[in-house]
Amino acid sequence: xxxxxxxxxxxxxxxxxxxxxxxxxxxxxxxxxxxxxxxxxxxxxxxxxxxxxxxxxxxxxxxxxxxxxxxxxxxxxxxxxxxxxxxxxxxxxxxxxxxxxxxxxxxxxxxxxxxxxxxxxxxxxxxxxxxxxxxxxxxxxxxxxxxxxxxxxxxxxxxxxxxxxxxxxxxxxxxxxxxxxxxxxxxxxxxxxxxxxxxxxxxxxxxxxxxxxxxxxxxxxxxxxxxxxxxxxxxxxxxxxxxxxxxxxxxxxxxxxxxxxxxxxxxxxxxxxxxxxxxxxxxxxxxxxxxxxxxxxxxxxxxxxxxxxxxxxxxxxxxxxxxxxxxxxxxxx
Amino acid sequence: xxxxxxxxxxxxxxxxxxxxxxxxxxxxxxxxxxxxxxxxxxxxxxxxxxxxxxxxxxxxxxxxxxxxxxxxxxxxxxxxxxxxxxxxxxxxxxxxxxxxxxxxxxxxxxxxxxxxxxxxxxxxxxxxxxxxxxxxxxxxxxxxxxxxxxxxxxxxxxxxxxxxxxxxxxxxxxxxxxxxxxxxxxxxxxxxxxxxxxxxxxxxxxxxxxxxxxxxxxxxxxxxxxxxxxxxxxxxxxxxxxxxxxxxxxxxxxxxxxxxxxxxxxxxxxxxxxx
Numbered sequence: 249x250x251x252x253x254x255x256x257x258x259x260x261x262x263x264x265x266x267x268x269x270x271x272x273x274x275x276x277x278x279x280x281x282x283x284x285x286x287x288x289x290x291x292x293x294x295x296x297x298x299x300x301x302x303x304x305x306x307x308x309x310x311x312x313x314x315x316x317x318x319x320x321x322x323x324x325x326x327x328x329x330x331x332x333x334x335x336x337x338x339x340x341x342x343x344x345x346x347x348x349x350x351x352x353x354x355x356x357x358x359x360x361x362x363x364x365x366x367x368x369x370x371x372x373x374x375x376x377x378x379x380x381x382x383x384x385x386x387x388x389x390x391x392x393x394x395x396x397x398x399x400x401x402x403x404x405x406x407x408x409x410x411x412x413x414x415x416x417x418x419x420x421x422x423x424x425x426x427x428x429x430x431x432x433x434x435x436x437x438x439x440x441x442x443x444x445x446x447x448x449x450x451x452x453x454x455x456x457x458x459x460x461x462x463x464x465x466x467x468x469x470x471x472x473x474x475x476x477x478x479x480x481x482x483x484x485x486x487x488x489x490x491x492x493x494x495x496x497x498x499x500x501x502x503x504x505x506x507x508x509x510x511x512x513x514x515x516x517x518x519x520x521x522x523x524x525x526x527x528x529x530x531x532x533x534x535x536x537x538x539x540x541x542x543x544x545x546x547x548x549x550x551x552x553x554x555x556x557x558x559x560x561x562x563x564x565x566x567x568x569x570x571x572x573x574x575x576x577x578x579x580x581x
Numbered sequence: 582x583x584x585x586x587x588x589x590x591x592x593x594x595x596x597x598x599x600x601x602x603x604x605x606x607x608x609x610x611x612x613x614x615x616x617x618x619x620x621x622x623x624x625x626x627x628x629x630x631x632x633x634x635x636x637x638x639x640x641x642x643x644x645x646x647x648x649x650x651x652x653x654x655x656x657x658x659x660x661x662x663x664x665x666x667x668x669x670x671x672x673x674x675x676x677x678x679x680x681x682x683x684x685x686x687x688x689x690x691x692x693x694x695x696x697x698x699x700x701x702x703x704x705x706x707x708x709x710x711x712x713x714x715x716x717x718x719x720x721x722x723x724x725x726x727x728x729x730x731x732x733x734x735x736x737x738x739x740x741x742x743x744x745x746x747x748x749x750x751x752x753x754x755x756x757x758x759x760x761x762x763x764x765x766x767x768x769x770x771x772x773x774x775x776x777x778x779x780x781x782x783x784x785x786x787x788x789x790x791x792x793x794x795x796x797x798x799x800x801x802x803x804x805x806x807x808x809x810x811x812x813x814x815x816x817x818x819x820x821x822x823x824x825x826x827x828x829x830x831x832x833x834x835x836x837x838x839x840x841x842x843x844x845x846x847x848x849x850x851x852x853x854x855x856x
Contacts (some may be wrong), residue, residue, distance in 0.1 A: 332685035458704065465699055467686050468748070471679050474644050477672030477700040522686040 255526060258519045262533035266314070269540035273310040274302070276547040281306075308442045312434040313543045313557075314536045315442070315449050316498040317508060321535020322528050323491045324509030326456045329463035329524035330487055331392060334517075337509035338495040341395070341488060342378045342402030347499035348430060349406040349413075350374025355426045356413045368444050371500020378402055379492040389481055392470065395488070432505035432558025434543055445497035452494025453532070459487045460525035467524060505558045507565025508535050514572060592619045593655055594787050595756055600640050600650035610636045613650070614813045616789075616806060618756065623782040624789045625802035627822075629832050632808040634791045635680060635760050641789060642677040642758035643668075654755075672700035676754035680761045680791075682745040684733045690744050691729040694719055697751030719751035723777060739770035746777050757781055757788040764793060775801045795836075795847035799823050807831060823847055 275281075281298045289299030320338065327336040338344050350370035353359075359366045378399075385398035410430070417423035462483045465473035474480050498505075512534045513527055520526040542560045549555055595618040602611045611633040618624050618641075626634045639645040641652055643663045653660040654674060663671055676697070684693055697719070698712040708716075720726045723743045728736060733744060742762060749757055759778060763771040771794070779801050782788040792798045798805055799819040807814045807822050809831045815822055823845055828836045834849040 461699060461702070461704055465696060467684055467688060467693070468682065468696060469679060469685065471639070471644050472677065472682065474668075475642060475672060475675070475677035475679075476696065477667075477669040479668055517686075521692070522688045523692070524686065 255520060255523075258516075258530060259533075262530060262537065265537045266533050266540070269537050269544065270310055270314055272544050273313055273540045274306050276544045277301075277306060278547075304439070305436075308437055308439050309434050309543070310540065311442050312437050312502060313539045315445065316434065316502050316505065317536035317539025318532040319449050319453070319494040319498040319535070320505060320508040320539070321512040321531035321533070322453060322456055323495050324535075325513040325524070325527045325531035326459070326463070326487055326491055327509075328513050329466060329527065330484065331396065332466060332469075334514050335510070336396075338491055339403055339509075341382060341399035341491065342406065343375050343399075343492045343495045344499050344504055345403045345406035345410065346374040346378035346381075347371040347496045348374070348504050349410050350377070351429060351500055351503070352410050352413050352426050355422055355429065356417065358418070358422070364438070364440060365444060368441060368497075368500045372448065372496055374406075375492050375496020375500065378406070378496070379489060382488065383485075388485075392484060395484070428556065429503050430558075431556035432503035432561070433556045434502050434539075435546075435557075437501060441501045445501050448497035449494045452490045452492070452497070455486055455490030455493065457528055459483055459490070460528055462487075463524035463528070503556075503558060505539070506562045507569070508538055508561055511565045511569055511572075512538060514569075590619075592621070593660070594618050594620050594622075594785075595641065595652070595654050596660065597637070597641050597652045598650050600637065600647045600652070602636055602640060602645065603648045610811055611640065611647075612811045614806075614808070615650075616641060618787050618789060620785045620787060621783055622787045622803045623779055623801055624787070625798040625805040625819075626789065626791045626808060627793070627795065627798050627805055628808035628814070631810075632831075633811045634808055636811075637806075637808065638758050638760050638789065638791055639677075642675055642756075643671050644677050669700055673752065674755045676749045676752050676757050678745060678749050678757065678759040678762055681765070683741065687732045687734045689729070690725065690731050690733050690736070691716065691720070693733045694725075694744060694747045694751050697748040700752060715753065716747075716751050719747040722750055722780075723747040724773075739766050739773075742766055742770055742774055746774055750777070750781065755786055757786075757790075759788065759790045761791050761793065763797065771797065795823055795828070795849075796845065799845035799847060819845055829853055 279301060281302060285296045285298035286302045288294045289296060323338045327338060327340060328334055350373050351367050354366050354370040381402050382395060382398045386395040414423060414426060417426065462473065462478045465476045465478050470480050513531045516530050516534050517527055520530050539561070542557055542564065546555050546557050546560055597614070597616040599613045599615055600611055601609065601613050603609045614637055616637070626637060628634050640647045643652065646664065652663045654663050695708055695712065695716050698708060698715060701712065702708065720729060723746050725744050725747050728740060728744060733741065736744065746762065757778065763774050766774065775797055778788045778790055802819060804817065805819055805822040806816045807827060814831050815827060823838065825836055825838055828834060828847070832849070833853050835851040835853055836847055836849045839846045
């Protein structure tokens, strides 16, 4: 079983890379930490400035980068499998912009002072609105194409409303706040931010993983998948709800971070021999690695925090995607 | 309907009663067509483009649900409506080969054929040794073992048709439903696929196949359903159905029907104007 061997090799390799980049992200930052201080805090419960920085700033940041990267990777792989199209990502069902719109409205009306959870809550509500709207527009029995058309329409409208919020921003400060937030970042998030999104990401991730066999069956098209004993209508919605839950949670805390959902499944697909089910877990790990490394790059390149994470992923992702297209242009006919 | 009936005819395997499919907008694709499939039978569905062959096949195989009517399958001595079976149970017993079947991702042939075992695996289960043995057997039957490590999308049309047949055979279904499985194949592969279907439709198993080649239908099928304009035109043995008169009425062509050994050979010769 050489196939299994190479698959396990890929899994182990990515796991090692993920752990490595997680620790690299913990190490990165403007202050160099004394590790025995953190050790002392764990063992003897003795707080210090170093342990405070570590537990309140760096650990939530690295965990967020890991979770959000994994979310974007697995969601991209899930939607590409559902559509049998390597160009799909979570924007295509409207969830990213709706979650972002929810958060933007919080900035716009200045609700951020009310409660720390106003921002993530609004983002999650935005994601919920997106899935309800798609459901109303596409209907329970609508085809995948109807579903995607509804998603794209919702994405566009949410984008337009965000532009309007920027247009009528009450003051330049609010405008700057919105723009910086939209660029996407994992900096300066709290432990509470992590805790509020973990249930959604775990729930969404499990829903997506439970559709793995369905995605394999979809390799032969929807009618064949149906004849192979899969309830296409139910499983399609399960997949969409899974993506909305985890991407909505990720966007509501970290903003729109582009290109990972598109590039990671595309890049890793040959490693799992185009197996859509295996691509899910592999893309989750690959997405986590890419976002963690991007976050390390952000901190190395600009210690003041001016450079946003979403800018780096797009800057790296865009040209890389171009390279892939040029390399494979003959394959796509 | 909805109730299962005790079987009087022991060889009866599948029935479709008064199957009607109307789509939103009011068009009726299929109108009150009834079909029976017996054990050991290879049943052909023929008719011009748009006659409703593919629609009927999808209803019989359970891929689509009829607006009216009921499809029933013989399950341990009684006829059960397939809507009462779980989708998994249905998939274990009935297999559907879509028209122009293709793989959307460039996966390996063996892996593609193994998808035919999905109805037998629970969601937490991987492919077992038993599944693997069935996959190998299907590759032996279809003579596709030599391609097992090839990428399915790089195979020729004829080779792809055979591995798609292998995918269906790997599930060892009671009934195979194949939609124009030979439409784009050369004569060698046409005969190969038809022989595989013929070999499957033996004993307690059966197959239903949509065909455009009337000579192939005459040669391989036990019974033929001739569809026209969403309705059943006539049904019976190839000799009965494939008459010059019927072909002229339904297809609008004049045809030459000759006997070659035990089989009929049907060749269309001219279009008729008074269709």
